Amino acid sequence: MTSRQSLQKAHRIAWPVVILGIAVMALSDLKWLQATGVVLLFSGILWAKFAGKCVHCLKPAGAWMHSASPGVQYCPCCGKSLDADRARA
Numbered sequence: 001m002t003s004r005q006s007l008q009k010a011h012r013i014a015w016p017v018v019i020l021g022i023a024v025m026a027l028s029d030l031k032w033l034q035a036t037g038v039v040l041l042f043s044g045i046l047w048a049k050f051a052g053k054c055v056h057c058l059k060p061a062g063a064w065m066h067s068a069s070p071g072v073q074y075c076p077c078c079g080k081s082l083d084a085d086r087a088r089a
Ligand SMILES: [Zn+2]
Pocket: 054, 055, 056, 057, 058, 059, 075, 076, 077, 078, 079, 080
């Protein structure tokens, strides 16, 4: 797996959870269901922040989630290519 694939996988998991959390929070009249929506929302945000990692230095994506975009080629932490497999680097 490349770093870019790791970031994209974290994105794919996090966004539906965030959107579901917002929907549950906004559409519910029950306090406990609204609280569940808040928990889902923050779980998605935290997942997006910490789950996607550089496969070389294992630093969490955090603020550089945008690195999954094709314009960014290298990990800002270790400088290795986001498209290089761990075995090849
Ligand atoms: Zn790195």
